[in-house]
Amino acid sequence: MATLEFFYDFVSPYSYLASTRVEALAARTGATLRWRPFLLGGVFKATGNSSPLDLPAKGRHLWLDLERWARRLNVPLRRPEPFPFSPMLALRTALACEAVGKLVPFSHAVYRAAWADGRDITNPEVLAAVATEAGLDGAALVAAAPSYKEALVKQTQDAIDRGAFGAPACFVGDQLFIGNDRLDFVEEALRAAGR
Template sequence: MTQKIEFLFDVGSPTAYLAWSQLPAIAERTGAQLELKPILLGGVFKATGNAPPGAVPAKGMYMMRDLARYASRYQVPLTMNTHFPVNTITPMRVITAALGTEQEQHMVDVMFNAMWKAPCKLSEVDEMTRVLTEAGLDAEDWLARASDETVKEQLKANTEAAVKRGVFGAPTMFVGNEMFFGQDRLDFVEDALKGSE
């Protein structure tokens, strides 16, 4: 049976961006299937009483240095978004609408890049339209899909289901019933996949 990595994420998280930069390669190395589970991090925080690292100034400053370390290790660009925190409900709905389509992984790339590679304010419709168009996507079509009630409900259900499973932040990965939180736990994710072969 093919192993699966469930990736629960919100593009508003720079650590989720770093995890995303590595997970497709981990899936390829291990023969695992990467299953994307978009969630709303704000909803998770509200439900669990958690808060972003920046809510504690010393922790926020440390995290900034740590993000730079991991970006260097992974050899990926990381530019802090000057609009942070950005309301990510629209980009996360667009990603949810893309699940199961040929554009699924491309859409995740596009949204993460617009947050952490060439940062912009994705909460603005004009910026979303520009980002989608520049990526060769039909912005009007994807924004219409994102406003469909079924998509909205799916994203809400994903978030609620994540909280019920014990998720308190992003990125969170599951291999079977084993949960791994944080982009600094990717080695454990890969070990869990290899151990279950």
């Protein structure tokens, strides 16, 4: 049985797009899907990479490209204000949710809040409400976030050590695929690994 490790950050729009696709992809290929939140800012710092927003021409094009993808995938997309925002609290809370088996519903809820509904998930109260609406104990989980500071650093470092330089970063064993636009290659790799 092949495993797809899906490294994602809430601030990464291409990770959001991929988050709407990876479960169907894993189901189609019979793969086990492992959701692994990580800090894209840490990846950028370690590798010397930077956000497309740092270059005006790239930043302008980013939104056009995202809109094209959102239309193709038929997923809602609304530009967060401000952008970029700090995903730190949401990422640490995600690891608190993982400890109680709720990482996936929390991740979908945060992505929807930040990228479709225009909600400020950097605000602890908003983040707790988003989690509570998803059927979780939002206040307790957000309160537990500080305990997961080191776990987030460690998970981020794991991706860096294995070659990641952007998000989403998908691994099939030691094969790395960077970007929502490489999920078709991920699918091929999973089919090959599952044979």
